[in-house]
Amino acid sequence: MIDASGARPVDRARLRHRALPLAVLGCWLVWATLAWWTAPRSVDAADLERDLAAGRVVTLARAAGWEDRGPWGRRPEPRYAQHGSTVVWARPDGQFRYAYVPAPVPQGGSVEDATDPGPVTDPGPATEPGPGQEADPLADPRARAAVTRHGDSLADTLADAAALLALTIGVGWLLMLVAGPPPVAGSRWYWFWIGLLPYALGVLAWAWRERWRAEAPVTGTRGSGWRGFGGLVVGGILVSMAVAVLGIMLGGYVVPGG
Secondary structure, eight states, X not given: OOOOTTHHHHHHHHHHHHHHHHHHHHHHXXXXXXXXXXXXXXXXXXXHHHHHHHTOOSEEEEEEEEEOOSSTTOOOEEEEBTTOSEEEEXXXXXXXXXXXXXXXXXXXXXXOOOBOSSOOSOOOSOOOOOTTOOOOGGGSGGGHHHHSOOSOOHHHHHHHHHHHHHHHHHHHHHHHHHHSSOOSSBOHHHHHHHTTSGGGHHHHHHHIIIIITTTSOOOSXXXXXXXXXXXXXXXXXXXXXXXXXXXXXXXXXXSTTO
16 A cells, blocks of 8 residues: 655645646736737827717817836826827727827917826817818817716726736736745846836736746756846846837737837
8 A cells, every 4th residue: 555645745845736737827817918908009190080880989188298217017008189280089899099180280389288187077168270280089079978978997907907917917916036945047146137027018028037937946056146137137128129029010909118
């Protein structure tokens, strides 16, 4: 008769090592899906007209571009501006779209793009577009409800959920890195820098190497903090280039921001 009592602790430890990276991967897949779906997509002004005609505009505002710098899980936020040249709207399916539509110049003067603290809730009286200018979509009667809408749309809710999930992944990984067992393939500083790679690719690499393959022997030199910092710089450049190339090949809808 085989005594399996000695093997049970090993099996449980191995199960924990397997369950953790799978949990990280599952959370990452949910985050990636939500972040991809709610990522702002650049379209033409004709798409805005079609969405207005079909009633697919939930919120509508002008902005002076997007504030999308920061950690990999940060939600892109419009830089709201009353006379910004970017029109941002949310759709009922939970997606954000934006188009370049210059604001009409009021008669007898020019307009400066002054950044506002939030979206314009009342577009005010309609401004007649000048010669060669497009009509202001915010003054369209079909957009009135979207311009004056208060509260979050489905797109806002999904984007907030993605940001919260990204924060959970990041904080959980950092706690496991600091309080967990010493890493095998590199120092804690090495994995700290690698974990800052875009799209949490470094977190996935840590979960795969330090949890899924923790028993595998180290080949070569153990990674140091400086090596991890160099990997962050080089890896960040390579990831940005890959996203740009994929955006050219597949288009802005498949690869938003590429």
